[in-house]
Amino acid sequence: RDQWVNFPGAPTTDMFSIHSSFWDTKIGVGLLVTNDRIGIHNDFGTYGSFAYRIKMKPGTLSMGLQAGFNYIATDFTKLDLKDPLDDLLQGQVSAMNPNFGAGLYYVTTDNRTYLGLSVPYILNSEFIGSESVLSEAKRYRYYYAYGGTTFRASENIKLKPTLLVRMQAGAPLTFDIGFGAVFYDVMKIGTNYRLNDNIAFILDMALIEQLHIGYSYEYTLSEINQYSAGTHEIMINFRFKSERLHGKGVQCPAYY
DSSP states (O other): OBOSTTOTTOOEEEEEEEEEEETTTTEEEEEEEEEEEETTEEEEEEEEEEEEEEEETTEEEEEEEEEEEEEEEEEGGGOOOSSTTOGGGOSEEEEEEEEEEEEEEEEETTSOEEEEEEESOOSOEESOOOTTSOOOOEEOOEEEEEEEEOEEEETTEEEEEEEEEEEETTSOOEEEEEEEEEETTTEEEEEEEETTTEEEEEEEEEEETTEEEEEEEEEEOSGGGGTOOOEEEEEEEEOOOOHHHHOTTOOOOOOO
16 A cells, blocks of 8 residues: 655555465454555554354354454654754664554355454554654554445345544544445445545456456545645455364355
């Protein structure tokens, strides 16, 4: 993800995730690795996750936990300082911050409608834990509530509205509204609006059943759009089934 193109030091994000189900899909495990960069700051995170699914009528409830750490580093040598002798802005500082999160996810039996609640980072960790730096920057706890549904407009066209609400201490409530159309289970075209922030245009295609690629372009709605060429994001998704891990007869969940 390359945000606010043309801005020196603008945010960029790399993300890798892998996950699978076991024990007749009752258990899920996963690994998430992220690397966020903005200006002179770098945030590298690694988290493992575990989920347990309970089948009920008329759907399935999943309960998940994640735990890991963020390695935060700041390199003040990259700054062009007005006062090169400022003692607070010298050298490099870093910190290792453990954290954990939890969530609930419910999906109906027909996989058409889902609802979820999550708190990805429960601890309010400091970004830089160094006595030489006067900073009150923290990763404040935030909460997600989300949901969506799928319904058919015709035999070969599905419509998918979604809603994501984000709440964080000390910040105003914000939300995303998304809408997509899936054609022949091969291509998805959609848009997403984030309150007072941006509007995104999304394209996702299934090259083969196991391989999907996606692209989104975000147009910034604030005054930043006078200087930025927008935000670009690319996604690659590969799926495969292993009888050794998943058992015989278990189907991969529908992508769309």
